[in-house]
Amino acid sequence: MKNIELKQPSSCCAAPAIEQDIMKQQPNNNFKNKPVVIIGAGPIGLAAAANLAERGEDFILLESGTHVGHNISDWGHVRLFSPWQYNIDKAAARLLSKHGWVAPSPDALPTGQELLEKYLLPLSELPEIKSKLILNTKCSSDQPKRHRQNEIRASRKQSFCDLY
Numbered sequence: 001m002k003n004i005e006l007k008q009p010s011s012c013c014a015a016p017a018i019e020q021d022i023m024k025q026q027p028n029n030n031f032k033n034k035p036v037v038i039i040g041a042g043p044i045g046l047a048a049a050a051n052l053a054e055r056g057e058d059f060i061l062l063e064s065g066t067h068v069g070h071n072i073s074d075w076g077h078v079r080l081f082s083p084w085q086y087n088i089d090k091a092a093a094r095l096l097s098k099h100g101w102v103a104p105s106p107d108a109l110p111t112g113q114e115l116l117e118k119y120l121l122p123l124s125e126l127p128e129i130k131s132k133l134i135l136n137t138k139c140s141s142d143q144p145k146r147h148r149q150n151e152i153r154a155s156r157k158q159s160f161c162d163l164y
């Protein structure tokens with residue numbers, strides 16, 4: 001089993017407040033030229049990736065499953081309660097459209113499987129994202145997380161992503 005060691009992550013896409021705390025603790029701001037690490041390629045991780053790709057920011061996208069949207073496969077047969085127009089990130093739509101993607105009807109309600117097949121999987125296949133996506137990679141902290149401050153310390157010290 002291989003480990004990817006993430007030291008001093010350059011950004012935290014899920015929690016801007018934590019990111020600010022981390023940046024404050026780094027007076028020389030030596031994160032600047034490091035890639036953003038996005039953990040989890042669900043709808044939110046992929047939207048983060050699309051937004052970074054659009055801005056020309058360097059990133060890697062780590063997913064524990066065998067494909068993006070792995071959790072959604074568990075309930076692929078279920079129809080969503082929100083129509084397509086609320087399920088598609090705007091930067092992702094712009095990126096997909098550049099490659100000839102045709103957006104689904106905005107008012108239709110997709111199933112989980114359709115969300116995967118018509119949006120998340122095509123998005124993950126775009127060259128801007130595919131080259132940054134690493135599947136079968138689970139990220140975990142090496143320290144128990146008791147509260148937020150510990151969480152920051154844990155991620156500042158080191159985190160591991162297991163390739164299995």
Ligand SMILES: Cc1cc2nc3c(=O)[nH]c(=O)nc-3n(C[C@H](O)[C@H](O)[C@H](O)COP(=O)(O)OP(=O)(O)OC[C@H]3O[C@@H](n4cnc5c(N)ncnc54)[C@H](O)[C@@H]3O)c2cc1C
Nearest residue numbers: 040041042043044045063064065070071080081082138139
């Ligand atoms: C039955 C059902 C119906 C729903 N219907 C709707 C709806 O109609 N409208 C709506 O807005 N929302 C709906 N939701 C909620 C919606 O699915 C979630 O809000 C959405 O999937 C969250 O996206 P996410 O990317 O944050 O998380 P997830 O979809 O959970 O994706 C997280 C990803 O990260 C990966 N991952 C997890 N841990 C790690 C790790 N340690 N290292 C690496 N990778 C990791 C997982 O494999 C997964 O691919 C529904 C949910 C369910 C269960």
